[in-house]
Amino acid sequence: MRERRTAQEARRAREFEAFVAGAGGRLLHTATLLTAEAPDDNPRARRLLTHALAHTYAYWDRLRGEDPYNRAREELAVRFARGTWHRYVALPLPWARRGPAPSGALAGLAPQQRLVLVLRLFEGVAEEQVAALLGLPGERIHTICDRATTHLLHPPRGPAPARVRPKAATS
Template sequence: MRARDEARAARRASEFQAFVAGAGGRLLHTATLLTAEAPDDNPRARRLLTLALAHTYACWDRLRGEDPYDRARQYLATRFARSAWHRHGGPPPTGALALLTPQERLILVLRLYEGVGEEQVAALLGLPQERVHALCDRATATLLHPPRPPAANPAASGTAARTATP
């Protein structure tokens, strides 16, 4: 009995290692896109990935035909959503997707990068499908046409510069 349990544990570990080798990079990239931080040093993305992989490993034996990548991605998305909705403090994101709200980022990454259908994203986030569609459209428009920073008033700048010189 003990030998059978050890063999099962070894098989489980081997299967999981193969899964991580094949999917770990893409899941890390997804986490990096979600956090909208620089990909080279992103502890939030690595933490999200670690939590998603730990959750997937914990339920590995119960997957029974379910795609482990889908399970890991789902946990990654819901964990990000919970932490982003309740996050206070810390440095703001600086990546290309930093213009988007966390919800817009999550929907855009799931829809466009991961290729998840609107119905699935809506079910995952508990939103109406129309809301997912609208948020995805708004996020795409924001990235295609980013808001311009307010132009500095040249007259005010010149006045300040003249009064500052002796």
Template sequence: MRERQASQDARRAREFEAFVAGAAGRLLHAATLLTAESPDDNPRARRLLTASLAHTYASWDRLRGEDPYDRTRQQLAVRFARGAWHQYGALSWAHPRGRPNTGGVLHRLTPQERLILVLRLFEGVAEEQTAALLGLPLERVRAICARAMANLLHPPREAPPAVAKVVPS
């Protein structure tokens, strides 16, 4: 009995290692886009991915034909959304613009805009699936995605620096 269990555990570990070897790079890139961190300095993205992979590993035997990449991506999205909600608060989740630029290309978007944009454009998740995953109406997902794209393509102009007047003496 113990040998059989050890054999199953070893098989499970090999399958999971093969999955991680093939999927971790893309998932880390998605997590880095979500957190708007620099690809060279992304500790939040790495923690997010590690927790998502741990959840997938814990439920590995219960996947029963379900795509482990899809399951991990869902965990990544849910964990990011939950963390952003707690970190930035409800109002910031929907409206903030006051985060420091951490070097990520998506830094000027809200966490919700980033999440929807990454799921839709980088991961290729359908609008209906994105809406279901986030518990939002389909039209809301479309509107947020369109607003995020507009913010990326046409960023608001920053105010020009104040010019000091020189008073002649």
């Protein structure tokens, strides 16, 4: 009995390792886009991915034909949503962990906009699935995605340059 259980655990570990070897890079890229960190300096994205993969591994035996990539991506999105929305809505706490400042094109977007945009455009998740995952109406997801896309394509301009008054001629 113990040998059979050990063999099952070893098979499970091999299957999960193969999954991570194949999908880990893309999931890390998705997490990096969500956190808007630089690809070479992304501790928040790595931590987010580690937690999502740990949850996926714990759920591995119950997948029963479900795509493990979808499961890991959903866990990644839910963890990002919970972590960032609570963190950005509340006042910043002095003991809260701080990572590198967001950078790149997605840094100007709000966390919710980044999440919807990455799921819809980078991951190709249907609008209805994103709505169900985040518990928002489909129309709201459509609006968030449109606004985020518009913000990326047409970023807001900075303040207008100061008007310089010509010097009065003295003669």
